[in-house]
Amino acid sequence: MTITRSDVRQAAARIAPFVRRTPVVVLAGAPLGLPHDVVVKLEQLQHSGSFKARGAFNTLLSADVPATGVIAASGGNHGAAVAYAAQRLGHRATIFVPAAAPAAKLERIRRYGADVVAVGRDYAEAHRASVEEETRTGALRVHAYDQPEVVAGQGTVAHELSEQAPDLDTVLIAVGGGGLIAGCASWYTDSLRVVGVEPERAPTLHAARAAGHPVDVEVGGRAADALGARRLGSIAAEVADRYVDDGVLVPDDAIREAQRLLWEELRVLAEPGGATALAALLSGAHVAAAGDRVGVVVCGANLDPASWSVLPETGV
Template identity: 40%
Template structure:
């Protein structure tokens, strides 16, 4: 299926080099994307994407002390908001660019968005992904018709290969966030928010390169506060806004890989720098607990990056006190749901541990019959659920007649975990929490 893109709005645009990466027009550095751009982009997006649900949540409203609404963009086509920006970018390519094809790089969501948009428009697409990219994301990208090339350890490696291929073959490189058309496409989420919750007061948005949060900021009036939420281990937005230009920071490993970007885009920064935007960071524990709570309380499976905005709302209330109007709803954007089940299991386990519901004990026992049964009986009497039991019979600190027993135990919370630990110790088992 193909369609013609609406005419570009007469607003300041950007200049491009052959690879398709945006460079701000020096005559208009502050406003590369306006509300008018977002509304024009919507003409392209609306016939294709889902108008994702807006879900109210009493559970999260109680936790946040405000009326909380969840914008369920993880239920979008391809599992994230990324398809919006990809559709706009590809729809506005010149005929000769479409003929030569496109190339992109991503660990998952952008890959699927570009592949889906390319199939809709009849454009040949190649997507470079890291060698260890999650198999479900690779298979999904291929199922949309793109050719996937795996290699390298990082997304940055994939981006370098994609740019090289664009240069060598004349393909257009589709940047995941640093292009006005991409930002405008992502901003259509903001227009939907405004229609679904007309009295919205604050919107919390996961932020990596900044395409989504900048697009939403451009789409919304200044009366609506916007909060960009980053993972603590990948937090480049605050220094970049302070410096007035993109600043590259060191990023650590984070479960929120979808927003683990070392340097924001120049185009998103130009939008953010001219508008009122608060930047907040959240920890790994905050994110994992929120992913777990979303599954348990809202029945929504959301990837860690997609839950960052809500995590800030329920764990950083003090920092956000001056941007939350308790008389107006707060919207948290759940930006994506593409998570490998294996990773999700680890995140749930991490979240349970962070919430005090997962206890790992090591007890040293004399290696004779009956003692293990007695230990397990004490745990059972405490009302805790033993998940795994393992023995360590040799190691530092163990006598020839001793064995260490590792127990993984599920409890009902921190107080119950502490009670279980004390019961085990009172029964004479030298339990150490690990």
């Protein structure tokens, strides 16, 4: 399924009244041990706490939503985004989540008025249950990452960033199911270098490239609640083959360090998935070419600060 620049541009116009234009800041390289600064897109400031609101709004605004409302499966962030968009637009929402989904994310989903159904061990099991309910009720499905309207909506992150930082050479983007990187790469096409960053314990893009097609992977680790899809989406696989230049893996320790540095240097709270792209630079998984201007998308912040073990002030 091809997502075009026109699809992304139309999505940007469609969702503009409902989403935030999130800011861009420059993070000095020296405190990170890097020879270059980093342009950081603060997408964790988006409504519902992640970039996912963009795809949710684009999907709901592109369809006739039935009286039975909308339905989604999510590890947390997508569910919160769909619930938020549905509330803003006056629709019912039912969100299926894994039984072990973080409490902070479930609280946010419920706060937006959605019904929450906890089922299964992971996103894949919650997704299967949501499809059964969708078939029974006729509700509108909003897939977490493998739906054209969702992907085009996520691509508006890059549409916006290309206006805010038009001279970037490389953009680092976290990968779970691949909706964000598919949308962003569909916008950038060959105009710059797009690098996918995955946790070592959730390597959907890495495994798909090794096999030549999406395959199931075992999922675990620090960022699994946000980047814990078992398999790369089919749209992301197609887009990655054409426009994603590289894919790198990062360990949990580097993700934790990225979270700490975002807090120390920018006072930015980022969940593990949200900090994963920056971890590629800290770990050396991606080394920028001399003179490259590098951008990083911080894509989510749905966590409970009181339980965040890398906040130095907490002493935990």
